Amino acid sequence: MAGIGKQRLHLAWVSSAEAQRFVEVVTQTTDSVKAQGKFDPKAFAFELAAAELTLAEETLRWMVGKEVKITTKGDVFGRRWDRDTFESILDSLLERVYQKNLILQAVKEGHTSVRDIHKKIGLDLKRISYLLADMENRNIVEFAGMEESKPIFAAL
Amino acid sequence: MKEFEPKIVAFLCNWCAYAGADLAGVSRLQYPPNIRTVRVMCSGRVDPLFVLQAFKQGCDGVLVAG
Numbered sequence: 001m002a003g004i005g006k007q008r009l010h011l012a013w014v015s016s017a018e019a020q021r022f023v024e025v026v027t028q029t030t031d032s033v034k035a036q037g038k039f040d041p042k043a044f045a046f047e048l049a050a051a052e053l054t055l056a057e058e059t060l061r062w063m064v065g066k067e068v069k070i071t072t073k074g075d076v077f078g079r080r081w082d083r084d085t086f087e088s089i090l091d092s093l094l095e096r097v098y099q100k101n102l103i104l105q106a107v108k109e110g111h112t113s114v115r116d117i118h119k120k121i122g123l124d125l126k127r128i129s130y131l132l133a134d135m136e137n138r139n140i141v142e143f144a145g146m147e148e149s150k151p152i153f154a155a156l
Numbered sequence: 157m158k159e160f161e162p163k164i165v166a167f168l169c170n171w172c173a174y175a176g177a178d179l180a181g182v183s184r185l186q187y188p189p190n191i192r193t194v195r196v197m198c199s200g201r202v203d204p205l206f207v208l209q210a211f212k213q214g215c216d217g218v219l220v221a222g
Contacts, residue, residue, distance in 0.1 A: 004211060008211070008218065009207060009219075009220070010217065010218070010220070011219075011220045011221075012173075012219065012221045012222075013172070013173075013222055014172055014173040014222070015172055015176065016174075016176050017175075017176070017179070018176050018179075019176055019177075019179035019180035019182075019185055020180075020185065021176065022176035022179075022180050022187070022221070023185045023186070023187040025219070025221060026166070026187045026188060026191055026219070027188055029166075029191075029217060030162065030164060030188040030217075033162040033190075034159075034161075034162050036216070036217075037160065037216075038160060038162070038216060039214070039215070039216040039217075040214075041211060041213070044211075052209075052212070055203075055205050056205060
């Protein structure tokens with residue numbers, strides 16, 4: 001989602017008895033990453049910071065941790081969610097948290113009005129206003145006054 | 157110019173891939189020297205934040221093997 005390229009992350013299963021398989025996996029990974037070239041963290045600093053805050057976010061981590069319980073035993077109200085419902089809600093939560101953190105990063109960098117934030121992260125204006133209102137309620141950003149009849153926000 | 161050598165952080169499970177890597181060493185199998193191994197007690201121990209942190213500190217790829 002952050003556009004870092006999931007091709008750079010590899011996941012593989014190697015048993016302890018499979019030295020040959022390990023060599024294959026390492027060779028494949030190295031070749032693939034080599035073909036993709038150098039990764040520059042500075043070019044992605046903005047996205048990385050937002051992604052880091054997102055992954056550390058409490059609600060999201062609770063949600064992931066409770067997955068098995070919610071889909072097999074049920075939530076606190078005793079409702080059992082099917083996997084599709086759970087996953088679609090998790091996806092939308094992830095998207096929402098990530099967008100909020102992008103906005104927060106933008107505000108921190110000095111893009112303080114809705115239009116400036118839109119220019120920086122490309123999210124649509126309505127969504128930005130909506131998320132900003134929510135962030136204001138949660139004391140993540142504050143309303144810092146008007147400038148040329150536009151509302152200006154500051155990170156707390 | 158020298159060929160680009162990527163830095164890859166490899167999170168290896170103590171019981172599976174790490175033992176596999178050990179065996180590869182003992183059996184003298186050749187593999188690329190680009191990986192930097194981090195031994196974890198289980199691949200479930202790997203937090204997505206570790207992966208992000210690795211990228212943040214400038215590695216070019218991450219391998220999680222269990």
